[in-house]
Amino acid sequence: MSDTEVGHGVCIGGRRSPGVASVPSSAVSVERLQALLETAFPDASEVRVIDRGGGDHFEVRVTAPVFAGLTRVAQHRLVYAALSEPWEDGSIHELRINTKGMPQ
Numbered sequence: 001m002s003d004t005e006v007g008h009g010v011c012i013g014g015r016r017s018p019g020v021a022s023v024p025s026s027a028v029s030v031e032r033l034q035a036l037l038e039t040a041f042p043d044a045s046e047v048r049v050i051d052r053g054g055g056d057h058f059e060v061r062v063t064a065p066v067f068a069g070l071t072r073v074a075q076h077r078l079v080y081a082a083l084s085e086p087w088e089d090g091s092i093h094e095l096r097i098n099t100k101g102m103p104q
């Protein structure tokens with residue numbers, strides 16, 4: 001059974017509700033996230049978005065010169081800024097971020 005089928009439930013108050021589909025009503029596509037990141041990091045050698053399940057759990061991998069010399073926290077802040085719209089509207093529930101700097 002996939003995460004979109006009945007039986008997995010949704011998270012309500014920290015608990016799963018049985019028998020309700022778990023796809024969020026404001027699901028965002030991998031393609032939309034990819035486009036936002038490519039716009040924010042046009043010089044990136046790698047921009048990859050992986051759906052980790054449920055339509056609201058994602059992993060992003062970005063390798064870009066803008067990250068060179070920045071702390072990991074500063075790198076991740078740039079990624080959060082690029083994805084601020086879907087993050088703030090609740091389309092993204094979980095976000096794993098992998099960033100790497102590269103010489104300019």
